[in-house]
Amino acid sequence: MEKPVPSSPSADPSLVFVVKEHMFDKVVTPSDVGKLNRLVIPKQYAEKYFPLDPESDQGGAASSPETKKLGLLLSFEDRGGKPWRFRYSYWNSSQSYVITKGWSRFVKEKGLGAGDTVSFSRGSGNPAARRRLFIDWKRRQPQPPRHHPRGFANSFPLPRGPLTSPFTSIMACGHHWCARSALYNVNWLPPAAAAPPKLEVHPGAPGVTMSPTVTLGSRSKRLRLFGVNLDFSEPLPE
Amino acid sequence: MEKPVPSSPSADPSLVFVVKEHMFDKVVTPSDVGKLNRLVIPKQYAEKYFPLDPESDQGGAASSPETKKLGLLLSFEDRGGKPWRFRYSYWNSSQSYVITKGWSRFVKEKGLGAGDTVSFSRGSGNPAARRRLFIDWKRRQPQPPRHHPRGFANSFPLPRGPLTSPFTSIMACGHHWCARSALYNVNWLPPAAAAPPKLEVHPGAPGVTMSPTVTLGSRSKRLRLFGVNLDFSEPLPE
DNA sequence: CATTTCACCTGACTC
DNA sequence: TGAGTCAGGTGAAAT
Structure with a gap:
């Protein structure tokens, strides 16, 4: 995809290539793209890349004693460089990590449907680069038409x-x-x-x-x- | 309705007639009488009769710098003289004024259903009388069936x-x-x-x-x- | 435990 | 159109 060309702060931004490191994909469920307006982040990836615990800050995102309660505001860029800010938090009731506020706008703009894949990456390199987050998506393979659905x-x-x-x-x-x-x-x-x-x-x-x-x-x-x-x-x- | 008979503080309360001034009605929605346990007060009436801003205190209710944050405790009387105390506040997120605590008890006791009307009045006359608040309700008219609806x-x-x-x-x-x-x-x-x-x-x-x-x-x-x-x-x- | 309360959030609708 | 309103939701905390 992007070529690993070193960039300096003074370079023309349109010519800056970003080296990305893939974090994880998720095949979105009907609920992820439905009216619940939330995306469940699989726990293994959530705790690895978006930690909310103050103890385990390993670079994916900032964390502090309050973030476990309030969650984080995560800022992503899509493939067009458009910024997407999502609230990310932990739901005790379901013991799951979720992206809530902002997610429905992403679903709508991209036309995401159940079975599509969202992909999370971050910049590669030094800690500052690794704090840059990217989101992308791809359409699922076309499905054969279903006949006689049951509801x-x-x-x-x-x-x-x-x-x-x-x-x-x-x-x-x-x-x-x-x-x-x-x-x-x-x-x-x-x-x-x-x-x-x-x-x-x-x-x-x-x-x-x-x-x-x-x-x-x-x-x-x-x-x-x-x-x-x-x-x-x-x-x-x- | 009530006759304008002057009352003194020492009169038998059961014989005191109160002159009321109608403030507003609301036809309650399913949410107003459902599990959300809140009544949305239309903004125009809320700001006119139950101001939370310190500046615009024109008699409907007390207000102070803190009330904008914490809301008010509003005390009403129903047609039987029974007191009803409701928490009244502003929700920043939806930019709406709501009655919350105490409302579900009123809905339950009166058997309110969607489409019924709640009516808010206050005493008429001097500022003290105008601070007395009243709440009443009426059942909706039975609906005739509609034929050939267009949507x-x-x-x-x-x-x-x-x-x-x-x-x-x-x-x-x-x-x-x-x-x-x-x-x-x-x-x-x-x-x-x-x-x-x-x-x-x-x-x-x-x-x-x-x-x-x-x-x-x-x-x-x-x-x-x-x-x-x-x-x-x-x-x-x- | 369930229920109520609370502070948010979003989409449908209106103007 | 964009901004405002509000009905209908949510998770979490209080009771």
Whole structure:
């Protein structure tokens, strides 16, 4: 990745390469990227790299008698150099180390999903360099579509960007319409109670395809598509 | 309501009428009467009637330099003259004013539910009278069922207690089932992918009725009913 | 023990 | 749009 070129404080920052030392990866769970707004740091890595005990300060982060109670503010840089500040602390109730405040923003910006990997590194070299922390992430391998999931989540953060999902069934009863694909279930009502929905769909037997491409805003879990309100619910893993 | 009869400190308290001045009402949310054990006071009323700033002491409550940090102890009387003492403070993180300690006892004794109204008044007249605070409440009006709502909420807190809703339509496509009533839309999958759902429903034309009575736990938005996972979405007002 | 209280946090929504 | 409000949450501490 980055070449080990020595840097001086006066060098052009855009030309400074940073030598990194990999600390650990975590394959994030649904909870890590869900509404709990926290990332559990596996205890072995937490105690090695982000110690909260005053005794065992071995360079990963500052620590003091109070940090065991209050946690730390950890500052990371992502691959673009953007700073990310997270609160990092220990939850006695679950006896686990967690990143809380700031984490949900990272999940949202990167579009992290369950099964993706986050990667933690630090600068290599002298103690000052080793206090510089880096965070990166990679998408999980594409999964084969799951059929017949056995449950739904009531709501979930939709990924940013284009969302394309071929729907495999569509139903209507009165003014209430439902469609489902391998990834989403959608409910909607037509814009006028007496009018048919204006979605470009082909209702009928299972197997029909409906592929609207929707660009989501940053906040809404509800879409307005062709004048129709849509609500999404996500199948859960088996 | 109460007649403006002058009172003296020596009069029989049961014969003293109090002239009240209405301050504000709040229609309580599910959270206000739930396990959070707090009542959010809308900021406009909080700052007008229960100021915590030393500068703006205009009679609603005492204030001092420390009260902004520690909050106040507010003493109210209910319609029966019973005293209620609440801790009132400001939460920096959510920038909101809240009544905390003592509130859950009031909710419990009065049987307050979401949608009910709490009403805050104070004595009318001289500054001493205006420092007397009163709290009252009223039950919400029973709600008429809404037909053909135009949108859905992705999730919502289900009411506590028995939930009976006659369903007016039911749909199935593959293993995905939907039903709707005037109040709820429900999605579910059968317990086994190959088996039909075991709900006591009569699928077919609109107009059929399905009336399971479900007693909800205090937290879950998901139900397991007859071995079937159900997810609810609530129609929104027009 | 469970329940209540407390000081935070976040997202949905409004303007 | 960005800032403010607040409903609905959290873990931890107090009771």
